[in-house]
Amino acid sequence: MTTGQLTLYYSPRSRASAVRALLDELGAPHELAVLNMRARAQKSPEYLAINPLGKVPALTHGDAILTETVAIMLYLGDLYPGAGLTPMPGDPRRAAYLRWMVFYAASFEPALSDRMYSHVPPANESSYGTFDEVIDILGDQLGKGPYILGDEIAVADILWGASLQWALGFKAIPDRAVFRDYAARVTARPSFQRLFEDEARLAAEHEAAAA
Ligand SMILES: N[C@@H](CCC(=O)N[C@@H](CS)C(=O)NCC(=O)O)C(=O)O
CATH class of the missing domain: 3.40.30.10 (Glutaredoxin)
Known part of the structure; x- marks a missing residue:
């Protein structure tokens, strides 16, 4: 160990x-x-x-x-x-937890980066399909809310909440209520408020x- x-x-x-x-x-x-x-x-x-x-x-x-x-x-x-905050092995949310954590790095980030730098790979050759598909799939999942795995907050929300707040601020994703509300919900937590205060300094x- x-x-x-x-x-x-x-x-x-x-x-x-x-x-x-x-x-x-x-x-x-x-x-x-x-x-x-x-x-x-x-x-x-x-x-x-x-x-x-x-x-x-x-x-x-x-x-x-x-x-x-x-x-x-x-x-x-x-x-x-x-x-x-962690759906451990045996928890019925474990599969969705791993899926949405890895979706962030393997599909969302490359899609965002391609969009920001005007690189449009053919959908069948990119690892994520299209930017619009990634955004819509994410929006559908978050729309079930209030958190990405459902009723209870998890590590995945700390990742997605921070990232969507940044992406909305930089206009890197569409300004949809589902993203705004979710990012606001997660970043209203005391951990984020302490973070933002110290980061300004x-x-x-x-x-x-x-x-
Ligand atoms: N895939 C990496 C990306 C890390 C990354 O791009 N970090 C940026 C800050 S957000 C960085 O360190 N940039 C400094 C540089 O490239 O010089 C991860 O998820 O940790």
Whole structure:
């Protein structure tokens, strides 16, 4: 069993933000290694030894290293099942939980990225079909609500809530009530409110330090 300290390598207002909110939700003691991406700290040799892509988030747990937001969030959810946010094996929601976590990384992010950078792959050759299909399928699932797995909030909502809030802010997804209401519901939680407050401070500090 892996034991030891949890350290989150993090930058404000990045994909690492959802992981930070999750650590708060789970009540997981951890150290925060804050990287100033404005000053390119994510490309330092020390950090590249942790994530050779030079991207956040990364998580270390003792000697174990994880990269990739979804892998990190799945790992943390399994580490803290007592927080009640993780449909563990045997839970009837487990299948849907894994499906929507992986859908985020394997279908939603590539679809969003292709759309933002005006890359339109043929639907039968892309890994996700089309952007519109991905958005409609996600909207249908969230419409069943109030959370992505139904009545109870799960780790997956911390991921999707943070991401949809960002995507709506950047007009990267259609401005539909189903997305707005869901993102507002998740990010109204105290964990996100604490996060946003601290991130405003950190982002200003990073900006000033890099200037
Ligand atoms: N697939 C990765 C993507 C990580 C990623 O793109 N992180 C961005 C911040 S949101 C980053 O570190 N960018 C800095 C850079 O590329 O220099 C994940 O899900 O963790």
